[in-house]
Amino acid sequence: MKVYCKACHTALTPDLRYLPYASLTNEEDDRPFLPQGYYWISDGKCFANTGGRVVIHIDDLINTMRHSDPERLQGCCGISGSYGPNRICIQQHEVASEYSDCWMPHAIIFEKNAIYTIDY
Template structure:
């Protein structure tokens, strides 16, 4: 079990999460449950996945290359979690970087911050893509229980 913390203030951002063996595949056209604008989460509640370079390349082919240019080139793997596993995170002031149709599309960089104000995650919750929260590996650290 792993808990993720803000690197600036050391606040716990998630409950204990279980690692998935691999990043789940994102369907080309995620099916939305009737009455919902977002697709089911890429990662199940209570779990996390680490995005590899191969995952970033795969997701770029689905039209999200602007959002993933950052993750594909990093030396530190991005952690992807269910958005509801980080309930204390807040939108940046003025909803900065939260551009999209029905929600943030994740293509403009971090749009979620720790309550201390540190931008450290990118929420993707638009009607045209996956539903997930990507933690910035340089602004978040993990502790295994």
């Protein structure tokens, strides 16, 4: 599967494979939530209010940058993801939230209505 910005059709990930088992996710603080090269559909348990959204490893996000609004980038040692979408595509569309603070697992979680996916 590959993720694209719905507004401008920019690719936001390389080809990714579905992570087949929940046991392969990692809820340890300050660690990647899932292995690089995979995606997961959030059940909302680890990251509150994200059920049904596509989750990826931070290093699998491409053609994006951090939001220009510093309020969106708050956190302790990283970005908490608690203040609205904080990642934008190269055409400036809000597409995802980075969760990279020290007190949580690290991941990118896409906004449901900002993306579309194509399965390969």
